[in-house]
Amino acid sequence: MNFKRNTVLAAFVILLLYGGLILSLGYFLDPQEFSRALHSPRTLFSIRLSLEAATLATLLALGLAIPAGYALSRYRFRGCELIDTLLEFPMIVSPAALGAMLLIFFNNPAGEWVQEHLVTFVFAFAGIVLTQFVTILGVSVRMVKSAFDEVPVELESTARTLGASPGHVLRTVTLPLAKRGLVAATILSWAKALGEFGATITVAGTMAMRTETLPIAIYMRLETADIPATVVLILILVTIGLAALFLARKLLGRIQL
Amino acid sequence: MMVLDGLEAKAGDFRLGPIDLKLPTGASHALLGPSGAGKSTLLKLLLGLEPPSAGEIRFRGEEISRTPVEARGFGYLPQHLALFPHLDVEANLRYGLRARGLRGDTHEKHLQRLIDATGIAPLLKRRPETLSGGERQRVALVRALAPRPELLLLDEPFSALDPALRRELWDLTRSLQRLEGTTMLLITHDMEEAFALADRIHLIINGKIRQEGTPAELWEHPADRESARYLGFRNIFRIQSFDRDSLRVRLEGFPEELIVTRENWPETTPKWCAIRAENLRFVQPEENVPNRLTLRAVHRSGPGVDYWDLYDAEEKLLLEMKGKASEESIHTKKCTVILPPEKLLLFF
Numbered sequence: 001m002n003f004k005r006n007t008v009l010a011a012f013v014i015l016l017l018y019g020g021l022i023l024s025l026g027y028f029l030d031p032q033e034f035s036r037a038l039h040s041p042r043t044l045f046s047i048r049l050s051l052e053a054a055t056l057a058t059l060l061a062l063g064l065a066i067p068a069g070y071a072l073s074r075y076r077f078r079g080c081e082l083i084d085t086l087l088e089f090p091m092i093v094s095p096a097a098l099g100a101m102l103l104i105f106f107n108n109p110a111g112e113w114v115q116e117h118l119v120t121f122v123f124a125f126a127g128i129v130l131t132q133f134v135t136i137l138g139v140s141v142r143m144v145k146s147a148f149d150e151v152p153v154e155l156e157s158t159a160r161t162l163g164a165s166p167g168h169v170l171r172t173v174t175l176p177l178a179k180r181g182l183v184a185a186t187i188l189s190w191a192k193a194l195g196e197f198g199a200t201i202t203v204a205g206t207m208a209m210r211t212e213t214l215p216i217a218i219y220m221r222l223e224t225a226d227i228p229a230t231v232v233l234i235l236i237l238v239t240i241g242l243a244a245l246f247l248a249r250k251l252l253g254r255i256q257l
Numbered sequence: 258m259m260v261l262d263g264l265e266a267k268a269g270d271f272r273l274g275p276i277d278l279k280l281p282t283g284a285s286h287a288l289l290g291p292s293g294a295g296k297s298t299l300l301k302l303l304l305g306l307e308p309p310s311a312g313e314i315r316f317r318g319e320e321i322s323r324t325p326v327e328a329r330g331f332g333y334l335p336q337h338l339a340l341f342p343h344l345d346v347e348a349n350l351r352y353g354l355r356a357r358g359l360r361g362d363t364h365e366k367h368l369q370r371l372i373d374a375t376g377i378a379p380l381l382k383r384r385p386e387t388l389s390g391g392e393r394q395r396v397a398l399v400r401a402l403a404p405r406p407e408l409l410l411l412d413e414p415f416s417a418l419d420p421a422l423r424r425e426l427w428d429l430t431r432s433l434q435r436l437e438g439t440t441m442l443l444i445t446h447d448m449e450e451a452f453a454l455a456d457r458i459h460l461i462i463n464g465k466i467r468q469e470g471t472p473a474e475l476w477e478h479p480a481d482r483e484s485a486r487y488l489g490f491r492n493i494f495r496i497q498s499f500d501r502d503s504l505r506v507r508l509e510g511f512p513e514e515l516i517v518t519r520e521n522w523p524e525t526t527p528k529w530c531a532i533r534a535e536n537l538r539f540v541q542p543e544e545n546v547p548n549r550l551t552l553r554a555v556h557r558s559g560p561g562v563d564y565w566d567l568y569d570a571e572e573k574l575l576l577e578m579k580g581k582a583s584e585e586s587i588h589t590k591k592c593t594v595i596l597p598p599e600k601l602l603l604f605f
């Protein structure tokens with residue numbers, strides 16, 4: 001029994017650690033300050049900017065992840081192993097390095113041309129979206145692929161023998177059966193984009209009311225020693241993030257195949 | 258008529274074919290062979306899930322080896338049945354009709370007839386996961402037949418059922434196939450299943466069709482030693498020497514020469530001699546008949562199957578017997594049998 005008790009104890013250390021960190025915010029929480037910070041135009045801007053950027057980055061990532069994840073789940077092709085390995089690339093490279101790589105790209109002739117003729121990324125909203133997109137793409141594809149892996153290929157081939165075209169099979173068999181996994185992938189990608197900091201700050205900088213997403217706002221308030229405002233911003237981020245995690249967990253837990 | 262002409266495929270190190278095969282319309286066929294023989298690969302080629310590396314598949318005179326799966330119009334009953342878990346039974350049954358845009362009275366009546374024939378009407382609103390093994394089989398069968406496929410392909414769909422239920426579903430499948438007039442091709446490794454369901458059996462071993470014929474033809478006259486072994490022959494012995502003129506063979510470990518018939522003599526040099534356990538006959542020791550052997554009881558292996566050993570042989574040589582020995586033989590553990598010459602098959 002000692003063995004079981006010790007392992008369970010280790011599990012509870014996790015709760016103690018994260019729970020303790022969240023609870024310790026309460027020490028600096030002043031209701032009046034909370035209301036003031038929550039209603040300040042700067043905070044509201046940060047919330048809106050974060051939600052918009054994360055949503056856009058998630059939609060872009062899924063737009064690529066759904067077809068790519070399907071291909072990686074269903075077909076063996078030249079280069080598929082390499083692509084599969086690269087999915088973990090953003091995770092192993094430090095966010096600062098990833099952001100720096102984007103900056104370096106926009107400073108080479110091709111990148112400069114894009115900035116001049118197409119879209120300005122550096123220190124701009126588009127830069128935030130692009131950075132978040134690059135950061136979450138790998139993990140989005142990984143989760144979408146897992147969702148498709150859960151759908152037996154035999155169901156698809158049987159549907160085709162019944163007269164359904166590949167597109168019809170995707171709509172009537174594959175997507176409905178992968179639905180929960182896909183929704184969970186969307187939520188987790190979105191939560192990851194929302195919390196992205198290292199790469200975003202490298203590409204978009206710290207400009208109040210311009211590129212100040214929630215994580216960047218937290219960093220900026222902390223830098224000026226505005227602890228109460230920092231606490232408010234953290235609580236907002238924590239609430240949104242945890243809600244997303246629980247929702248995703250509920251959806252993933254109900255997958256039965 | 259479905260014609261396979263020099264059909265070949267590669268899957269890793271495995272090579273299938275070249276396969277030449279004719280499946281006349283309306284008949285029930287079985288592709289019988291051990292696992293790893295290439296049955297599933299051939300099935301994928303027929304369904305259109307994989308392209309062949311060479312050769313042609315012609316259906317009603319039209320080359321279809323590059324035609325997409327959905328345009329071939331073949332029904333398919335996969336091994337795990339593949340009922341759609343997110344749809345109820347009725348939506349499963351109608352999936353093919355909807356996908357092919359088949360509407361109207363004729364199709365409705367046809368579907369209703371299939372539902373009635375299989376007795377699945379009470380299941381229509383149920384989800385597949387709530388059905389029993391037999392119910393799932395029936396639903397999958399009706400779903401495959403609903404769009405009236407010209408060819409129905411079955412991939413060992415009965416392997417997970419208990420023996421009694423399997424027999425029941427064999428009968429049901431056979432009667433539906435006859436009722437619908439569908440050409441059927443059953444892929445199986447189970448000899449009994451192939452014999453129960455098929456008018457013609459195509460034996461596939463190591464990626465090649467070794468033999469085709471009616472179940473009776475295969476039962477009586479396997480084409481070679483490997484086919485014989487696969488078709489249930491256990492008594493297969495190496496030929497030590499033979500004389501073509503006097504039609505005599507000496508088998509390794511046997512005390513005397515055996516007489517065989519000219520009909521069973523192969524075109525090439527015979528190397529193996531085989532006889533079915535059912536064809537060995539117990540006789541009285543004093544009976545003077547050719548190919549007589551004295552045997553000693555060894556052990557009983559299953560219902561109605563006994564193993565006997567050659568009585569005077571130096572090395573152990575087992576013979577499988579079916580049929581009942583006399584009380585005396587059982588008591589003395591000694592018996593006399595004959596190997597009827599016309600039942601002794603010779604293979605290269």
